[in-house]
Structures are given as structure tokens and as C-alpha cells.
Amino acid sequence: MGSSAPVRVALDVGDGRAAGPSASIRRRQAREALIAAAITIVAATGILAIVLIFVFVAREAFPVIVGAPSVHDEVDYARMFLPQVWREGRPASFVWQPVGDVPKYSMIPLFVGTLKVTLVAMLVAAPIGVAAALYTSEFAPRRVREILKPTIELLAGIPSVVVGFFALMVLATFLQDTFGFSSRLNAVVAGVGLALAVVPVIFTVSEDALAAVPRSYREASLALGATPWETAFKIVLPAAAPGVLAAVVLGFGRSIGETMIVLMASGNAATTTWSFGDPVRTLPATIAAEMGEVVFGGAHYSVLFFIGVELFVFTFALNSAASFFVRRLVRRMSGKTA
């Protein structure tokens, strides 16, 4: 574009009404329309990406989803979700044992493992994350706040493989010495490691929600004689509740899907016990550990993709719930303050 162009436009507009826009203006409008169209098309990439992810993970899982004859000898819904009698005279059980004469693909040990690890992670991360957010937004002096927020963001920047390494090398030994676990790697070690990755998520989202509560709420409460902690717990926290809930739900989604920490620190034994001191195997860790050794296109391969579909659906549902809560918070904050 020449630098004289804007001046010419002004002249063209002036006397161009009757004769229609001049050629240069039309060219310019066409160019603008083209740029706008190009940007709009590129912006649709995000939508395309999420659709392609679901479609192509489901495509590889398709034989398992529809119970195709090619995989039917090895796996179907009943064998994935109901207890099976594997040897005559033995009680029915849930077994994940994909390699062997009779491959066994029960999802239940993986669900149990994922739930145990996630439960530990949430029990540790949710109170700490929300309390730290409350402190940062309500009690901390300004200078402390300005250091705390970026520091916790830095924690979020630690690669999960490093957190997994730390859990495997340091945390596992420390927790075994403290609680006397019989196996060094177990659900508690993985869960606490996971909490390190989830705390920053819960903290950041909760802190945003607490900070969004209007000053007038706090001032009104203090003016009525409430102390700062009464204001924080009885006014600010309830007002920000949907946002705090969204933070916990997001943290839950993150901990279900986290792979490397759990892969390194959980011991990876697919068990169905309820003891938290036993090694466990989660859904993501199973995919990561076994995809390297499967026959492409075989039943095991499809089952691993089926686990991917499950993870996609779970986290999609949790994220949608979190967005719903955030929207409620926004409506509450904007609707009642005026």
C-alpha cells in the first residue's frame, strides 16, 4: 500500500456517490473483505481441531465401540465393564491383562486406579489451592500478593515429567518413610505428585473468582461490623462459590487426564483393591505404557483408543460443567451489583 492511499480515498468518496465507487475503492474493499474472510476461516481452526480430535480418536476405537467382528473374539462391552469368570470355579473378577493367551480388558481396575489417584490429588489440592487463593485475595499484604501469584504460576510451568521425576525419586521415599507403605510407588505418591500439578490450576481460577467479587460487598460487610475473616468466609467466599467450584472441577479434569506424573509414580499395577497404599494403574498411564507394544489395528490398539475416547468424554463433560459455573458467576457478579 502506498502512503498516499488514504488521501485518495477521501477524494473518491467525495464525488464518487453518483457514479458508484471508483475502481481503487472497490479494489480496496475487496481486499479488506478477503482479509476478513481469511482471518475468519483461520479462526475456525480451533473448532476444527476439537472435532478432528474426537473423530480421529474415535475412528481408531471404532471396532471396539461398535463391537466389530474383528475384535469380538477378544473384547466387548460386557468383558470391559462386567465381572468375568476367567477360570472355572473361581469367582468372577475384573482383570486388565492385555498380554497373554486370553487377553483381558476390564476397564474397572483402571477406573478404580484413576479414581483413587484423583481422590488423593483432590483431597490435597482443593483445600490448599482454595485456601491459598483466599489468603492471596483477602488477607495478604499487597507486596506478598505480588510475589505469591507469579510464584504459583511458576509452579504451573514445571513440566509434568519433572514433577513425576520428583514424585518418583523424592516424594515416594519420603511418604514411605512417613506412612510405612509396603510398596514404594502407590496411589498416595501419585496422588500427591498430581496435587502439585493441580494446585496451580485451582489456585489461579479461584483467585480470579474471589478477586471478581465487587469491593462494595466487602465494604458493606465491614461497615456492618463484621471482621475481615467473617467477611472473607461469609461474604466473599459464598459470592465467589460458582467460580471456586469451577476451579475444583477444572482441577478434577486435569487430574483425570494427567499422564506422566502418574505413569512414573503410581507403580502401574492394575489392581482393584481399595487400599491407597497399593500400586495402581490409571487410564492415561495405561495408554502411555502400552501403545508402544501393540499390534497396529488389533484389539488391544483399539481398546487403548477407546480409553482415549473415555478420557475425552470425561474431561469434556467436566470442562463444560466448569464453564457453566463460570458463566453463572459472571452473571451473578454483573447482575446484582448495580
Next chain:
Amino acid sequence: MSVRGRKLAGRGLTWLTGGAAFLVVAMLTVILWDVVRGGAGRVTWRFLTSAPEEGMAGGGIFPAIYGTAVMTLLMTIVVLPIGVATAVYLHEYAPPRSRLAEAVRVAVTNLAGVPSIVFGLFGLGFFIQFIGTGMDAAFTAPTPEGVLEPHYAKPALIWASLTLAVLTLPVVIVATEEALRAVPRDLRDASLALGATKSQTLAKVVLPGALPGILTGAILAVARGAGEVAPILFTGVAYFLPDLPDSLFTQFMHLGYHVYVLATQSPDVEATLPLLYATVLVLLVLTFALNLVAIAIRTRTRRKAAGAH
């Protein structure tokens, strides 16, 4: 409750919540301290510039550093234009209450929540099994022995980079949109009033103004991409390669995966432990430095934006 009781309860709760915040910072410090203590002595120039030897028990990590750098560079080249264009659409071009913009926002939020291992499956199912197989069918005729050369439908640098580009898309979009929001309306209006078109205003006024924020997004994406291991497990990373990757369609070594391999698959943990700590330290310093720079730029930009209003 008495006045004294209320005061005491208040102090207790302040300490309790402050303790939680302190605990988080303490954990961060413990991780850093452990890694620095374990690895600092081992990170030498030779370690950074030579290849692994003695079955990973000796030598350095240069191929892993090189692989990580090339992969994140490719990823950035792909994700940055797409992410910036998407943010520009959302903030500058989308009509108010646009259905498409709403859909893009929902998609991006959900994309950010997809587990990283699912991105790995997506890379395998889409890039390798679908695109790669398609390219094999289109460009490569099998030799009489049935060998495909070049063979596209296998784990490779390009597929891992593209997978991570999809994963980091939300990071770039969110940071860029925040940066665009910080560019004052007056600047746009002034440019338009002088007769510049919308795209000229964008290119000469808005994007330059938003540059620090866009840079923040790019750095955060690089830090994220350099640290993620799960998405590249089946899409391109290799356990050990004697040579550096010389084409987009070869496998590569990666710092994060190297940490995973040394930590879990080493036949002699004691022998590899010092190397493992040194590798973790390099990875941590790299991602931390990137994150620190990004946070610093963002804090400055936010303060400036707050000052302008």
C-alpha cells in the same frame, strides 16, 4: 462470639490460609532445591554438547536439546500465525454476539482441557495414520521388496510438532486476546479516522501495540511445548538416536522423554542418576527461564495497560 474470640478466630484463619499459600511456595522451593543440588555439579559444557554414551550412563544430552529445540521451533511456526489470527478474529473482526465467535471460544476452552495423552492419540490417529498414510499412497511407490521410501506414516519430527501446535493453540489465543484487549480503543479510532482501513490499522497499530502480549503467548507456548512428553510418545520421539534428525520425517530425541527414559527404563539406576538429575536441571532451567520472561513481560504490560486508563 466475644470480640476477643472473633479476633482470635480471624488470626487463626489468616494463619491457616497463609500457611496453605506458604506450603505451595515451599513445595516449589523443595523441588527446585532438590533438582539444583542433584544436578548442578554435572551440567558441564561437554554434557550439553555431546551425545549419550555407554548405554545412557555417560556422555551428554546434545541430541535431546537439539531435538527439543527443533520441534518447538516448528511448532511455533505453525501455532503462532493460527493462534494470533484466531485472537484477532475474536477481538477485532467477530460481530457482537457472533455465533461463530461463541463456538470458537467454547472450542478453545475445551481444547485447553483435553488431556495431553489424548493429543498423542490424535497425533497418531490423524497425522500418522490418516495424513501420513495418505501421503504414502500419493507420493511413494513401494520398491519390489515392498519397502516404502520415503515412508510418511510413521512417528516423525513433523507429526510431533504439529500435534504440539494443536495442544498449544489455546495458550497463544488466550495471551494474544489479552494483549489485544490492552491496546486502547483510541489508537484504533485515531488510525481509522485518518483513513486507514481496518487491516492497515491492524497491521500498523493494533498488532505492534499487542506485540509484547503476543510474545508472552509464544514464549508460554514454547515452554509448554518443550515440557510436554505424553503427546509425543507415539508421534515422533525416540529413545536413542546416533544421528541428529536431518529431515522432517525422521524421529528425534527430546529432553522430557529423556528424563522419563532415564528415570524409569534405566538398567542401572545408580549409574544414571547423576545424569538424570543434570538432564532434569537443564529442562527445568529452560522452562523456568521461558516462564519467568513471559510472566515479567505480562506483568509489565498489565501495569502499563492499567496505567493508561
